[in-house]
Amino acid sequence: MEEVKRIEELRTLLEKLSYEYYVLDHPSVSDQEYDRYMQELIALEQKHPECYDANSPTQRVGGAVLEGFEKVEHRRMMLSLGNVFNYEELVAFDERVRALEPDVRYVVELKIDGLAMSLIYRDGRFVQAVTRGDGTIGEDVTSNIKTIPSIPMRIDEPGEVEVRGEVYMPKASFRRLNSEREANGEELFANPRNAAAGSVRQLDSTVCAKRGLDAFWYYFVNAQEHGIHSHEEALEELSRLHLRVNPLRRCCNNVDEIWAFIEEISARRHELPYEIDGMVIKVDDLNAQTRLGTTVKVPRWATAYKFPAEEVTTRLLDIVLTVGRTGRITPNAVLEPVRVAGTTVSAAQLHNEDMIREKDIRIHDIVVVRKAGDIIPEVVRPDIERRDGSQQPYQFPTTCPVCGGHLLRLPQEAAHYCINQDCPARVVESMIHFASRDAMDIDTLGDKRVEQLHGWGLLDSIEDIYRLKTHREELTAKEGYQEKSVLKLLAAIEDSKQRPLEDLLFGLGIRQVGKKAARVLAKHFLHMDALMAAEEDELTAIRDIGAITAKSIVAFFAEEKNRQLIEALRQEGLRMDSEAETIQQSSFTGKTVVLTGTLSLYTRNEAKAILQSLGANVAGSVSKKTDLVIYGENAGSKLTKAQELGVETMDEEAFAREVNTHENQDD
Numbered sequence: 001m002e003e004v005k006r007i008e009e010l011r012t013l014l015e016k017l018s019y020e021y022y023v024l025d026h027p028s029v030s031d032q033e034y035d036r037y038m039q040e041l042i043a044l045e046q047k048h049p050e051c052y053d054a055n056s057p058t059q060r061v062g063g064a065v066l067e068g069f070e071k072v073e074h075r076r077m078m079l080s081l082g083n084v085f086n087y088e089e090l091v092a093f094d095e096r097v098r099a100l101e102p103d104v105r106y107v108v109e110l111k112i113d114g115l116a117m118s119l120i121y122r123d124g125r126f127v128q129a130v131t132r133g134d135g136t137i138g139e140d141v142t143s144n145i146k147t148i149p150s151i152p153m154r155i156d157e158p159g160e161v162e163v164r165g166e167v168y169m170p171k172a173s174f175r176r177l178n179s180e181r182e183a184n185g186e187e188l189f190a191n192p193r194n195a196a197a198g199s200v201r202q203l204d205s206t207v208c209a210k211r212g213l214d215a216f217w218y219y220f221v222n223a224q225e226h227g228i229h230s231h232e233e234a235l236e237e238l239s240r241l242h243l244r245v246n247p248l249r250r251c252c253n254n255v256d257e258i259w260a261f262i263e264e265i266s267a268r269r270h271e272l273p274y275e276i277d278g279m280v281i282k283v284d285d286l287n288a289q290t291r292l293g294t295t296v297k298v299p300r301w302a303t304a305y306k307f308p309a310e311e312v313t314t315r316l317l318d319i320v321l322t323v324g325r326t327g328r329i330t331p332n333a334v335l336e337p338v339r340v341a342g343t344t345v346s347a348a349q350l351h352n353e354d355m356i357r358e359k360d361i362r363i364h365d366i367v368v369v370r371k372a373g374d375i376i377p378e379v380v381r382p383d384i385e386r387r388d389g390s391q392q393p394y395q396f397p398t399t400c401p402v403c404g405g406h407l408l409r410l411p412q413e414a415a416h417y418c419i420n421q422d423c424p425a426r427v428v429e430s431m432i433h434f435a436s437r438d439a440m441d442i443d444t445l446g447d448k449r450v451e452q453l454h455g456w457g458l459l460d461s462i463e464d465i466y467r468l469k470t471h472r473e474e475l476t477a478k479e480g481y482q483e484k485s486v487l488k489l490l491a492a493i494e495d496s497k498q499r500p501l502e503d504l505l506f507g508l509g510i511r512q513v514g515k516k517a518a519r520v521l522a523k524h525f526l527h528m529d530a531l532m533a534a535e536e537d538e539l540t541a542i543r544d545i546g547a548i549t550a551k552s553i554v555a556f557f558a559e560e561k562n563r564q565l566i567e568a569l570r571q572e573g574l575r576m577d578s579e580a581e582t583i584q585q586s587s588f589t590g591k592t593v594v595l596t597g598t599l600s601l602y603t604r605n606e607a608k609a610i611l612q613s614l615g616a617n618v619a620g621s622v623s624k625k626t627d628l629v630i631y632g633e634n635a636g637s638k639l640t641k642a643q644e645l646g647v648e649t650m651d652e653e654a655f656a657r658e659v660n661t662h663e664n665q666d667d
């Protein structure tokens with residue numbers, strides 16, 4: 001039967017989409033599209049009760065428990081919410097409630113688009129924060145949640161208090177985060193919800209702390225134990241306890257009052273500093289809530305009204321390509337300006353060639369536009385009916401719009417790249433990145449300046465920045481450059497020479513090496529030379545450095561041009577070591593060492609750490625580049641190979657003696 005097959009299909013599809021959304025924080029379809037599939041499945045399952053399955057997405061609270069966090073069982077399940085999508089469905093919800101509770105009163109709240117969180121306080125002290133997870137078991141994210149400044153660590157209420165609410169990323173934080181990620185060549189978050197979820201799941205809470213998260217609390221779980229009888233009263237109590245409660249809410253006695261409030265908020269939602277994806281309607285009386293009860297997945301005493309996606313149409317005037325620092329090409333739609341979700345939009349990202357082809361987007365099409373996560377404009381689809389014959393299928397250009405060089409699309413990658421290392425667009429972008437705040441922080445060398453100086457032929461590469469001082473007179477003669485500002489610029493450039501290795505590494509714009517990886521690498525290797533000598537296996541052995549990053553680093557330093565750049569910077573007097581504790585000079589400094597056999601005095605990791613602190617690089621395999629092999633019991637082929645290659649060897653005892661002499665020097 002067709003419908004039974006469709007049920008299976010939808011279950012598989014929704015499973016996949018949930019995984020992308022909850023686990024990867026990287027949805028591939030919009031929430032509305034997801035909701036449509038879910039509604040379709042619900043309807044089909046109702047028609048075919050014989051297909052009931054307790055594991056169907058309709059029967060389970062979406063979400064997953066991730067590795068890396070302590071698992072915590074919720075004492076009371078954290079449920080999802082049922083949905084209504086229009087006035088009629090809202091009326092039906094109200095009728096179901098009224099059948100049991102004729103005199104019902106509701107509290108209507110904003111549905112914040114973040115992730116649900118449970119907080120536990122015991123005798124006035126904050127003790128734990130747990131995600132919803134699969135509703136039964138969540139993840140303990142206490143240390144991350146503590147970084148949200150508005151959450152009180154102490155409250156004025158004895159006993160146990162469990163509150164639930166939504167942790168979210170304000171629109172402003174989201175914009176800032178994505179523009180930073182763009183500058184770092186990192187993948188962007190699709191919307192604030194996914195960005196918030198991704199932040200809360202960072203294993204390193206200093207990352208979460210920088211993400212600018214906030215929270216609203218909307219549910220006092222054990223309110224009745226604290227002598228509270230209604231939801232509104234509970235919210236007032238949470239406010240009194242200094243928990244942040246959204247003041248935008250309303251008590252309503254019937255559907256028309258609810259609808260009026262929904263319309264009011266719909267009209268203003270784009271002015272709010274945070275994203276909402278709907279409204280939540282809750283029965284106020286807590287006893288009535290208990291009487292109404294829950295299904296396996298959602299409470300019967302509440303529902304969510306979901307806003308429809310705002311879609312508008314406009315004309316696609318052109319598709320233009322921009323070239324990033326890594327040479328990555330981004331196609332952008334030039335649109336006839338149109339108002340959507342609160343702002344005027346005249347451009348939208350088109351991501352890549354596949355996306356344009358799959359949607360068959362053509363220049364001159366009338367296209368449907370909306371904002372992804374209500375922030376980032378995107379082209380949804382062309383309106384094929386409205387084609388007038390002037391539209392041709394879009395051919396992705398084969399040459400770079402800036403340098404005319406060949407564009408390359410790597411197998412398995414959706415993006416095109418301009419592979420011309422000297423492409424002016426790439427050169428300019430990489431200098432801008434190098435000078436930017438998170439990198440070398442040359443504050444008077446912003447993007448406009450770099451472009452201007454490049455235009456005058458004074459900046460053609462990163463090392464040219466440090467040669468600007470030889471053009472001082474020429475600069476002073478230029479319009480808009482007074483003696484004073486030139487001096488200031490040159491002083492800032494000189495200053496930047498003292499930036500530590502981590503900033504320099506980030507500034508070099510090695511693919512995959514963002515701010516964090518740069519810090520990890522600098523801390524591990526302490527010196528540029530040690531990093532440059534590192535092999536792939538040594539890099540992947542470092543926590544937080546994956547295989548792709550390792551490959552990219554090795555490839556970067558293998559390139560002659562990049563080695564020359566480092567050399568030139570060294571000649572100019574740039575600092576090449578890390579801010580971290582400097583390496584102790586020793587007989588191991590600068591040597592590539594391999595450990596083999598069973599060590600008895602140290603564990604492998606201890607020996608490795610000691611060697612690194614003494615300035616050695618520890619590698620996994622023996623080659624001509626190996627300087628020393630340290631061996632323990634039962635050493636095998638690595639030792640033999642070292643002897644064959646004439647590499648120096650040392651047994652563990654000798655190593656320990658050598659280490660001791662260095663330790664004694666310390667005293």
Ligand SMILES: NC(=O)c1ccc[n+]([C@@H]2O[C@H](COP(=O)([O-])OP(=O)(O)OC[C@H]3O[C@@H](n4cnc5c(N)ncnc54)[C@H](O)[C@@H]3O)[C@@H](O)[C@H]2O)c1
Pocket residue numbers: 017018020021022027028029030031032034035061062079080081083109110111112113114115116117132165166218280304
């Ligand atoms: N795009 C995708 O691929 C994809 C995949 C899976 C899920 N989703 C989206 O995720 C949602 C399903 O997730 P869900 O199970 O969290 O359900 P939901 O978002 O529809 O509703 C439940 C959640 O609303 C939140 N909420 C916000 N404000 C609230 C308030 N004032 N009171 C009570 N709760 C409030 C809570 O976190 C609660 O868990 C759907 O909107 C769906 O579109 C999208």
Ligand SMILES: [Zn+2]
Pocket residue numbers: 323400401402403404405418419420423424425426
């Ligand atoms: Zn180019």
